Amino acid sequence: MTEVISVRFAERGKKYLFDPQGVDAHAGDKIVVETAKGLELGTVAEACHAVEDADIIRPLRGAVRIATAEDLKTEEANRRLEKEAMVICKDKIAAFGLDMKLVAVECAFDGNKILFYFTSDGRVDFRELVKDLASVFRTRIELRQIGVRDETKLLGGLGICGRPYCCSQFLRDFEPISTKMAKNQSMSLNPAKISGSCGRLMCCLRYEQEAYESLVKNIPRNGAFVQTTGGYGSVLQSNVLRQQIKVRMDGTDETDIRVFDADQVATVPGGRPKAGESLPNVLKYVPPEEPEVPEEDPWKAPQLFAESEAQKEKPKSAQQRRRRKKGQRKDKNR
Numbered sequence: 001m002t003e004v005i006s007v008r009f010a011e012r013g014k015k016y017l018f019d020p021q022g023v024d025a026h027a028g029d030k031i032v033v034e035t036a037k038g039l040e041l042g043t044v045a046e047a048c049h050a051v052e053d054a055d056i057i058r059p060l061r062g063a064v065r066i067a068t069a070e071d072l073k074t075e076e077a078n079r080r081l082e083k084e085a086m087v088i089c090k091d092k093i094a095a096f097g098l099d100m101k102l103v104a105v106e107c108a109f110d111g112n113k114i115l116f117y118f119t120s121d122g123r124v125d126f127r128e129l130v131k132d133l134a135s136v137f138r139t140r141i142e143l144r145q146i147g148v149r150d151e152t153k154l155l156g157g158l159g160i161c162g163r164p165y166c167c168s169q170f171l172r173d174f175e176p177i178s179t180k181m182a183k184n185q186s187m188s189l190n191p192a193k194i195s196g197s198c199g200r201l202m203c204c205l206r207y208e209q210e211a212y213e214s215l216v217k218n219i220p221r222n223g224a225f226v227q228t229t230g231g232y233g234s235v236l237q238s239n240v241l242r243q244q245i246k247v248r249m250d251g252t253d254e255t256d257i258r259v260f261d262a263d264q265v266a267t268v269p270g271g272r273p274k275a276g277e278s279l280p281n282v283l284k285y286v287p288p289e290e291p292e293v294p295e296e297d298p299w300k301a302p303q304l305f306a307e308s309e310a311q312k313e314k315p316k317s318a319q320q321r322r323r324r325k326k327g328q329r330k331d332k333n334r
Contacts, residue, residue, distance in 0.1 A: 006046035019062040030067035
């Protein structure tokens with residue numbers, strides 16, 4: 001076990017582990033830490049706590065100090081510089097006629113580098129742009145191309161559900177998503193309905209994928225020949241969440257459609273038997289036990305009158321019974 005502190009550099013960004021090195025930091029404090037990019041100002045997400053050695057990526061960099069008033073002034077000046085750099089860089093991009101979209105600007109805490117994030121459909125030759133920006137800001141300039149998912153995460157916004165984007169709220173890493181997930185969840189395969197604002201498949205499709213995968217195992221596919229507690233038939237439709245299957249029963253009447261629970265249906269291996277072959281018995285259904293209802297005594301006299309309040313509230317102790325009798329005698333004397 002190793003003592004560490006967790007620090008975030010973005011408001012809802014990923015948490016990074018650092019060696020406290022004697023710095024007494026509490027959750028919510030601004031702290032200066034040493035990173036691969038130099039000194040950075042972040043926010044303490046978790047105070048000093050123990051973590052398994054296997055969960056730590058070595059070497060573990062350390063905390064430098066709790067942010068001072070001068071550090072906060074420097075951070076505020078950097079934020080102003082980022083806004084200024086955003087405007088200047090957009091003008092430069094238009095002047096050079098580059099096919100790129102500027103998304104965000106990040107200024108290093110010590111001011112030795114300005115990082116520009118942009119998106120583009122292809123490769124962009126921005127060497128002249130970098131030289132021009134370096135002559136304006138007199139510091140090291142870096143341009144980094146990102147994807148549309150990263151752009152949405154940086155900019156934020158509201159999704160079709162009316163809530164802020166998951167990627168900008170709590171998602172730390174983007175996991176692969178496929179249309180098979182939407183199909184398993186019985187969603188429309190219309191790209192407009194299963195895509196997020198970034199144009200990619202919605203991240204929330206993955207949230208319930210494991211639950212659907214386990215539930216689908218109990219559901220026969222549409223069109224399968226099945227045995228039910230009411231006979232044999234073909235599956236018309238299934239509800240994965242409710243674990244119910246709609247079956248068209250075999251017989252002369254094709255309108256005989258019934259709904260069964262998943263445990264009342266079993267798929268017949270090999271499908272419908274050929275003419276002359278016997279129907280196999282593959283259903284192993286155990287009906288639920290009904291609760292036992294106590295038998296009523298037919299000779300018991302019916303209760304004609306409700307019990308009085310005095311009969312309902314029986315004294316719990318001898319002392320309470322004596323008090324009640326004493327009160328009744330006082331009432332008679334009156």
